[in-house]
Amino acid sequence: MSKNKPYISIRDIAQIGMMIAIIEACKFALSGIPNVELTSFWLIMFTLFFGWKIVVVVPVFILIEGAVYGMNLWWFMYLYAWPLLVGITWIFRKVDSALFWAIVSGVFGLSFGALCAIPYFIIGKSTGGMSVGVQSAFAWWVTGIPWDFVHCAGNFILMFVLYRPIKYAFQRMCDGY
Amino acid sequence: MKDNKRKIIIGGIVLVTLMAVLGIVYFRNRTVPQSGSKNIVIEVTGSNSATEEYQLSTEAAYLRLAMDELVDQDSGFSYDGTDGEYGIMIEYINGERASYAEDNAYWALYVNGEYGQNGCDTQPVTDGDVYAWKYEKAQ
Numbered sequence: 157m158s159k160n161k162p163y164i165s166i167r168d169i170a171q172i173g174m175m176i177a178i179i180e181a182c183k184f185a186l187s188g189i190p191n192v193e194l195t196s197f198w199l200i201m202f203t204l205f206f207g208w209k210i211v212v213v214v215p216v217f218i219l220i221e222g223a224v225y226g227m228n229l230w231w232f233m234y235l236y237a238w239p240l241l242v243g244i245t246w247i248f249r250k251v252d253s254a255l256f257w258a259i260v261s262g263v264f265g266l267s268f269g270a271l272c273a274i275p276y277f278i279i280g281k282s283t284g285g286m287s288v289g290v291q292s293a294f295a296w297w298v299t300g301i302p303w304d305f306v307h308c309a310g311n312f313i314l315m316f317v318l319y320r321p322i323k324y325a326f327q328r329m330c331d332g333y
Numbered sequence: 334m335k336d337n338k339r340k341i342i343i344g345g346i347v348l349v350t351l352m353a354v355l356g357i358v359y360f361r362n363r364t365v366p367q368s369g370s371k372n373i374v375i376e377v378t379g380s381n382s383a384t385e386e387y388q389l390s391t392e393a394a395y396l397r398l399a400m401d402e403l404v405d406q407d408s409g410f411s412y413d414g415t416d417g418e419y420g421i422m423i424e425y426i427n428g429e430r431a432s433y434a435e436d437n438a439y440w441a442l443y444v445n446g447e448y449g450q451n452g453c454d455t456q457p458v459t460d461g462d463v464y465a466w467k468y469e470k471a472q
Contacts, residue, residue, distance in 0.1 A: 248340065251337055251340055252337070253337050253340075253341060255341050256337065256340055256341045256344055259341065259344035259345055259347075259348050260344060262348055263344070263347055263348050263351060266348070266351050266352065266355060267351070282471060287448075288448055291448055291450060294362075294450075295450035295451060298358060298359060298362045298363065298450075299451070299455065301355050301356075301358065301359040302359070304355060305352070305355070308348075308352070
C-alpha cells in the first residue's frame with residue numbers, strides 16, 4: 157500500500173454501507189415473522205466474501221440497531237452474539253458448502269436463546285445471588301426454546317436455499333471490478 | 334473436498350445433538366397450566382415484613398388472571414406495573430411501591446417457597462399452590 161493511499165477506499169466505504177443497508181432492510185422486511193431473520197445469513201456471506209470489512213459492518217449494524225430501537229437488554233446480547241457468529245464463520249471461511257453453512261446458521265439459531273440468557277444470569281446474580289442468576293437465565297432460556305427451534309429452521313432453510321445464488325451474484329459482482 | 338465432508342458430518346452431529354438436548358430440556362422443564370377449578374393462596378409480604386394471605390378459588394390458567402380475579406373480589410389485594418415485551422413488571426402491590434431504579438427494590442415471586450421461574454403472566458396456576466410476593470432489595 158502506497159504512502160498516500162487510504163486504508164479504506166471509497167469503494168470499501170460504499171460496500172460497507174451497502175452491506176449494512178441490506179441487513180437492515182431485510183431485518184425490517186422480516187420483522188413481522190418472529191425469529192425468522194436474514195441477519196445471520198448476510199453476516200456469514202459478507203464474512204466469506206468481503207473479509208475484513210465485516211469488522212466495520214458488525215459494530216455499525218449494532219449501533220444502528222441500538223439507535224433505532226433503543227439500547228435495551230436485547231441490545232447487549234447483540235454485542236457478543238453477532239461477533240461470535242462472524243468469528244465462527246471466519247474460522248471455517250475456506251469451506252464452500254451450502255449444507256455446511258446451513259448447519260452453522262442453524263446451530264447459531266438454536267443457540268441464540270442460550271446466548272441471550274447470559275444478561276439474565278448477570279441481572280439475577282446481582283439481585284439475588286448465584287442461584288437466582290442461574291434460575292433466571294435457565295427459566296428465560298427454557299421458555300424460549302420453541303422459538304429457538306423456529307430460529308434454527310429459518311436459518312437453516314434460508315442459508316441452504318440462498319447460499320449458491322448469492323455466492324454466484326457476489327462472484328459476478330467481484331468479477332466486474 | 335473430503336475435509337468438507339468431514340466438517341459437514343461433524344456439524345450435522347452437533348446440530349442433531351443440540352436439538353435433542355434442547356427438546357429434552359424443554360419437555361422436562363416446561364410449565365403447563367392446569368385446567369378446571371383450583372384453590373390457591375396468594376401471599377404478600379411488604380417492606381415491613383408483615384404478610385397478608387388471600388385464598389382464592391379460580392379457573393384462571395395463569396397467575397396474573399388469578400390476581401385480576403382477586404382484585405375484582407374487593408379482597409383488598411391490588412397490584413400495578415408496566416406492561417412490556419415479556420409481560421408485566423410489577424411495581425405496586427397493595428399500594429406499596431418497589432422501585433429498582435430508586436431503592437434497588439423489587440417484588441419477588443415465590444411459588445411454594447421456591448424462587449419463581451416465570452413472570453406472573455406466564456406462571457401457570459396449579460391447585461394447592463402458594464404464590465408469595467415479597468418485597469426484596471438487591472444485594
